[in-house]
Amino acid sequence: MELRNLRSLIALVESGFSVSRAAEQLNLVQPAVSQHIRHLEDELGVQLFVRKGKRLTGLTKAGEQVVQYARRALAETHNILDVGRDHVEQSSGVLRIGTTHTQARYVLPPAIKIFNKAYPEVELQIHQGTPQQLVEMALDDLVDFSICTENLAEHPQLTAVPCYKWNRSLIVQSNHPLLERRRLTLKALCNYPIITYTFGFTGSGHFNDTFAKHGLKPRVVLSAADTDVIKTYVREGMGIGIIASLAYTPKQDRDLVIHDLSNLFPWEVTKIAYPKGKYLRRYQQQFIELFQACVSKPGRWPGLLPV
Amino acid sequence: MELRNLRSLIALVESGFSVSRAAEQLNLVQPAVSQHIRHLEDELGVQLFVRKGKRLTGLTKAGEQVVQYARRALAETHNILDVGRDHVEQSSGVLRIGTTHTQARYVLPPAIKIFNKAYPEVELQIHQGTPQQLVEMALDDLVDFSICTENLAEHPQLTAVPCYKWNRSLIVQSNHPLLERRRLTLKALCNYPIITYTFGFTGSGHFNDTFAKHGLKPRVVLSAADTDVIKTYVREGMGIGIIASLAYTPKQDRDLVIHDLSNLFPWEVTKIAYPKGKYLRRYQQQFIELFQACVSKPGRWPGLLPV
DNA sequence: CGTTCTTACGTGTGTCGTAACGATC
DNA sequence: GATCGTTACGACACACGTAAGAACG
Numbered sequence: 001m002e003l004r005n006l007r008s009l010i011a012l013v014e015s016g017f018s019v020s021r022a023a024e025q026l027n028l029v030q031p032a033v034s035q036h037i038r039h040l041e042d043e044l045g046v047q048l049f050v051r052k053g054k055r056l057t058g059l060t061k062a063g064e065q066v067v068q069y070a071r072r073a074l075a076e077t078h079n080i081l082d083v084g085r086d087h088v089e090q091s092s093g094v095l096r097i098g099t100t101h102t103q104a105r106y107v108l109p110p111a112i113k114i115f116n117k118a119y120p121e122v123e124l125q126i127h128q129g130t131p132q133q134l135v136e137m138a139l140d141d142l143v144d145f146s147i148c149t150e151n152l153a154e155h156p157q158l159t160a161v162p163c164y165k166w167n168r169s170l171i172v173q174s175n176h177p178l179l180e181r182r183r184l185t186l187k188a189l190c191n192y193p194i195i196t197y198t199f200g201f202t203g204s205g206h207f208n209d210t211f212a213k214h215g216l217k218p219r220v221v222l223s224a225a226d227t228d229v230i231k232t233y234v235r236e237g238m239g240i241g242i243i244a245s246l247a248y249t250p251k252q253d254r255d256l257v258i259h260d261l262s263n264l265f266p267w268e269v270t271k272i273a274y275p276k277g278k279y280l281r282r283y284q285q286q287f288i289e290l291f292q293a294c295v296s297k298p299g300r301w302p303g304l305l306p307v
Numbered sequence: 308m309e310l311r312n313l314r315s316l317i318a319l320v321e322s323g324f325s326v327s328r329a330a331e332q333l334n335l336v337q338p339a340v341s342q343h344i345r346h347l348e349d350e351l352g353v354q355l356f357v358r359k360g361k362r363l364t365g366l367t368k369a370g371e372q373v374v375q376y377a378r379r380a381l382a383e384t385h386n387i388l389d390v391g392r393d394h395v396e397q398s399s400g401v402l403r404i405g406t407t408h409t410q411a412r413y414v415l416p417p418a419i420k421i422f423n424k425a426y427p428e429v430e431l432q433i434h435q436g437t438p439q440q441l442v443e444m445a446l447d448d449l450v451d452f453s454i455c456t457e458n459l460a461e462h463p464q465l466t467a468v469p470c471y472k473w474n475r476s477l478i479v480q481s482n483h484p485l486l487e488r489r490r491l492t493l494k495a496l497c498n499y500p501i502i503t504y505t506f507g508f509t510g511s512g513h514f515n516d517t518f519a520k521h522g523l524k525p526r527v528v529l530s531a532a533d534t535d536v537i538k539t540y541v542r543e544g545m546g547i548g549i550i551a552s553l554a555y556t557p558k559q560d561r562d563l564v565i566h567d568l569s570n571l572f573p574w575e576v577t578k579i580a581y582p583k584g585k586y587l588r589r590y591q592q593q594f595i596e597l598f599q600a601c602v603s604k605p606g607r608w609p610g611l612l613p614v
Numbered sequence: 615c616g617t618t619c620t621t622a623c624g625t626g627t628g629t630c631g632t633a634a635c636g637a638t639c
Numbered sequence: 640g641a642t643c644g645t646t647a648c649g650a651c652a653c654a655c656g657t658a659a660g661a662a663c664g
């Protein structure tokens with residue numbers, strides 16, 4: 001068994017079962033990739049792909065298993081290469097961060113700035129995605145780690161390190177009647193049209209659960225993937241906004257009034273996750289520590305607490 | 308990076324840093340292995356071995372890390388090969404079981420017999436070891452899985468499936484005064500010289516703990532690695548024996564009187580463990596199921612219960 | 615002086631690329 | 640008929656083995 005064969009196998013799967021595209025991606029010619037697959041199938045004595053004539057259309061059951069193990073084998077070779085790189089050049093390379101809009105827009109910038117100053121030779125990549133996509137990205141080694149609140153800690157193949165906890169706040173126009181009430185309740189919130197995050201995005205899971213647990217049904221008139229859209233429509237007077245508190249920026253959002261709702265909703269924990277057993281280069285570990293230190297400084301974000 | 312290089316790396320480590328022995332084990336000549344190491348070190352840009360002149364004497368820090376990942380990479384290729392073998396020949400191959408003396412001698416035989424009848428083409432290997440060794444053997448892929456009571460469930464890199472629980476019994480000569488007491492206590496046991504398992508062997512951990520928890524100190528005059536030695540010296544009148552109940556065979560041990568002690572000691576759980584993510588061939592899974600079914604039949608062993 | 619690893623060199627396997635052929639949409 | 644895959648063949652690379660040389664105990 002040779003690693004090139006496994007590389008071709010994976011490239012073939014990731015190119016949507018196109019031999020030519022896989023070859024291109026690997027800087028090879030088609031016949032080479034075909035041969036790799038042949039060799040693999042010959043050596044194992046099993047068809048790995050289902051074929052429609054000459055075209056490959058999908059994986060057989062055996063193929064799926066082999067792909068799974070091949071992915072892991074290749075990941076280990078990447079770890080080995082990274083060990084080498086870390087000893088040759090401690091502070092140059094690539095840092096690929098997967099994260100949500102909220103993180104990228106509100107939380108990450110200061111950490112990025114500090115990191116970039118400390119490691120100017122490290123190329124930074126930030127890849128945005130939904131929590132589910134972020135999990136996939138971390139597992140498929142498309143990013144080095146994902147920063148995200150949901151779907152991470154549960155995954156058995158990911159190591160998740162908690163970074164901070166946060167909660168939600170209400171944002172409304174300054175003249176809103178809700179502000180006159182002394183104590184806000186979930187029920188009170190239900191009296192107004194709500195603008196908040198779309199299902200599958202920032203903290204949406206616990207949002208709905210919390211209302212449901214009290215037998216309430218919020219009137220969500222607009223759900224958005226990011227906070228800026230929410231703010232925009234709150235300003236338009238379309239409803240009250242419920243956002244992650246840390247996404248409120250006092251300077252730019254002076255026209256909106258913020259009201260902490262952490263007594264109404266459960267705290268969410270944002271974590272950094274990467275595949276179990278993955279080798280993290282020195283500067284990658286550094287970034288994680290730096291990020292944790294950064295978000296632990298009180299006062300920078302409203303309603304953000306260390307875990 | 309090539310798999311042969313990794314194979315040579317591992318062989319070199321496992322041969323005690325002898326290039327020639329590693330080469331022999333791999334069916335290669337020394338220069339080939341030397342070249343592999345050179346290639347690896349060149350590609351990674353790090354020394355993997357500490358050298359004393361030309362001799363290799365140990366691993367560098369980087370080397371240890373690389374070895375760790377290389378082991379895993381190779382393990383994945385073995386998984387891939389096994390997937391293939393399983394599709395070509397479902398019921399022929401090798402089954403390597405790691406286990407303790409007690410299992411091998413008393414529990415395993417019936418399961419082995421049934422399995423061998425069902426899968427006559429599978430070559431059976433039983434490798435004996437202490438619980439600690441068994442953990443290592445499972446991790447290093449020297450066996451397919453280990454059957455063992457201790458040190459397994461705790462290990463984060465092992466999957467442990469529980470098989471049965473057991474407890475201890477007292478064995479004494481038929482005229483022993485302890486037999487006249489209606490209810491045995493830990494304290495009563497302390498009045499006599501005790502013969503039981505050596506530390507690190509069958510259930511020894513909880514044995515000592517239990518006495519210690521009651522502020523008692525048993526007088527262990529002889530500790531043995533296996534039950535047969537214990538029985539022998541009990542017969543000699545050297546002391547009272549405390550053994551795993553399932554190691555009492557009514558036919559051969561008619562001269563010894565057994566007394567259940569499960570009210571005095573905690574139950575122990577025997578498990579089968581293999582590396583997380585390891586591919587188990589069909590017949591290997593079959594064996595596990597068969598073993599579980601086998602030990603679930605009541606009456607065959609004294610004091611053995613399904614989990 | 616034997617053991618052990620390195621260096622040097624030749625041979626053969628095998629991988630990749632080019633080119634022609636076949637099949638499928 | 641254009642695209643995509645397989646088959647056939649040749650060239651180059653490289654991994655392995657042999658043989659000789661260097662360092663260590």
